[in-house]
Amino acid sequence: MTDTIFAKASGAGQAAVAVLRLSGAATASVVRRLAGRLPEPRRASLRRLRDPGDGEVLDQALLLWFPGPASYTGEDSAELHLHGGSAVVVAVAEALVRLGCRPAEPGEFTRRAFLHGRMDLTQAEAIADLIAAETAAQRRQALRQADGALARLYGGWTERLTRILAQQEAAIEFEMDDLPTDVADRAREAAAALAAEITAHLADGRRGERLRDGLSIAIIGAPNAGKSSLLNALAGREAAIVSPIAGTTRDVVECRLVLAGVPAVIADTAGLRATIDAIEQEGVRRAIKRAEEADLVIGAFAADAGPDAETLALLRGAPETILVATKCDLGAPPVLERSATMIATSAITGEGLPALRAALEAAALRQAGLGDAPFLTRARHRAALEEAAQQLDQARSAPLPELAAEGYRAALLAIGRVTGRVDVERILDSIFRDFCIGK
Ligand SMILES: Nc1nc2c(ncn2[C@@H]2O[C@H](COP(=O)(O)OP(=O)(O)O)[C@@H](O)[C@H]2O)c(=O)[nH]1
Ligand SMILES: [Mg+2]
Structure with missing residues (x-):
């Protein structure tokens, strides 16, 4: 016989309602001793919960009873919707322990659901993904997988x-x-x-994995190309330091973005140049590594300076690239060979930024969007x-x-x-x- 387990199923911290879930063979008798007779299956019922020892009222709670095998875990299960105060939750949890229940391990309800044949492993994983989902597209993917x-x-x-x-x-x-x-x-x-x-x-193309794990985007380019300004404009906040001094950005600065429902991490990097400064050298090394690992690389260059060979060379190895001519308020961007797609932007006037964002969203959908077949x-x-x-x-x-x-x-x-x-x-x-x- 499996133990009867319980866990607080609602989020951490203070809330108006805290949900305690129970599952296991002793659920019916535990609920009876705590709340009187069993309510009708799957119907909410308002009950006084009493301490099984001295009969003290612990809370007024909504009680739900899910007899197995048609429950989430496949076992007899119940939910107690308590008032959210920590003293209430602690008192009821202590009463449950005195009635022979034990706190559940992480994932134990879903593990039991799997063991009782209620779902396969991909569905169990999808439940975890659904709980962790931060964007609409992640939610849809997880839900579809949870659905089987x-x-x-x-x-x-x-x-x-x-x-x-x-x-x-x-x-x-x-x-x-x-x-x-x-x-x-x-x-x-x-x-x-x-x-x-x-x-x-x-x-x-690893679409499902990309959507689950997030897309990695790197901005690379020469010093002073306007990379950090671009990151700040896309992120909508001053995440990276902008200055006319070449070599200002030395570390990788990351911002999270949501592109058409796809989560992404965009990284600003040190300007690519030969330098004798050991710290800047390390920054350049990290920039190159980021570019090599990224799903999408933005190559930035100042419109009045034109693209540099080092940046173009790094772009060649990337799965997907966008070339950005920055500072187009200072001069017209150069005309490039026909194969390159280029977006002209200005961090000062905001020109081209919506087009850049649209291009990033299109790339995100291409690389991680939902299709008809499950990924x-x-x-x-x-x-x-x-x-x-x-x-x-x-x-x-x-x-x-x-x-x-x-x-x-x-x-x-x-x-x-x-x-x-x-x-x-x-x-x-x-x-x-x-x-x-x-x-
Ligand atoms: N006029 C103009 N100046 C810009 C623009 N973007 C950046 N700058 C300036 O160019 C310099 C370098 O910018 P920064 O973003 O730090 O470039 P990074 O070295 O590539 O990160 C700073 O003085 C910025 O103010 C732009 O769109 N227009
Ligand atoms: Mg910078």
Whole structure:
């Protein structure tokens, strides 16, 4: 029997209402001893909560009762909506402990939901993402995943792979009995189709991961190009020091932005130049590193100075770039070769800043926007699915039928690691249901 656990489910700090959640086999008896008889399932009911020892009234609370298995965790569960004062919460929590409950570990309610088959691992992860979501696009992605979009996709693959493995096992049986068969070929064809789908899913440009983790943007350019002014204009505050002295910015200065619902961190960096100042050298090293790791690099140069070779060279390696001619109030920006897209801005007049913001939003949507298909959201999923695709490829060209079966099984386990559902029983069921041939 699992313990009955409880946790304060509403945010930290003082609020009008604090929600205590309970889950576990003893929930019904605990609620009865605290609040009298059980209310109707899933209906809010106003109750006096009493100390089980001396009968003192601890609070007037709304009580909700969720009998298992149709609850979040799959177990008998309840919610107590208390007044938010810390003394109230402490008193009720102490009473719960005296009634044999224990405080829950982080994530324990969701862990129990997973263990009771209420959700797969991708959905459990999505609950964590939903709680951490800071932007609308993150919320939508997490909600879609919590709703089972990835669980259904990967669950469908698991089912197909189970059938492929069953066919392969049957082919081995047939071969031993010297029966002519093409089931191994059918398995191979199905595996090829599945491998192609997994590969296409992996080639999503990491959109889901970018949206979950945030987009990284770096501003680079020569000293005095107006990089720090650009950062401040985009962030809407004086985050970085602006001065006419070259070499003012030495460290990486970061600001958080939300671009079309996609969270981003934009970094202002030290101006690129050869210098004998050891601290500035380190700043330049960090600037280059930032540019190399960024999803999007803004190359800034002063309109009256023109772009410098060092900045242009760094832009060449970036996945996506925007060239910005700053200080266009001082002079017309130069005409560049046709391939480069350039936005002319002025931190003084504000010219070009809306266009720059629009370009950043378009890039953010391109790199991390929601599409029709669900995107994978974690490196953990990526690693396991890459392994599954690789195992499928190997299995298809395996020299022995037993080795092919081994590869299909390994691919099945790899996908099972993503969803947390590796069901050997189901594999066996599928084998014996479809292919039992009188033996
Ligand atoms: N006229 C004009 N001056 C600017 C503009 N942006 C920056 N500056 C000036 O250029 C100098 C360097 O700016 P800063 O943002 O510190 O450049 P950074 O070294 O690239 O970070 C400062 O004196 C700024 O006031 C602009 O759009 N127009
Ligand atoms: Mg600067």
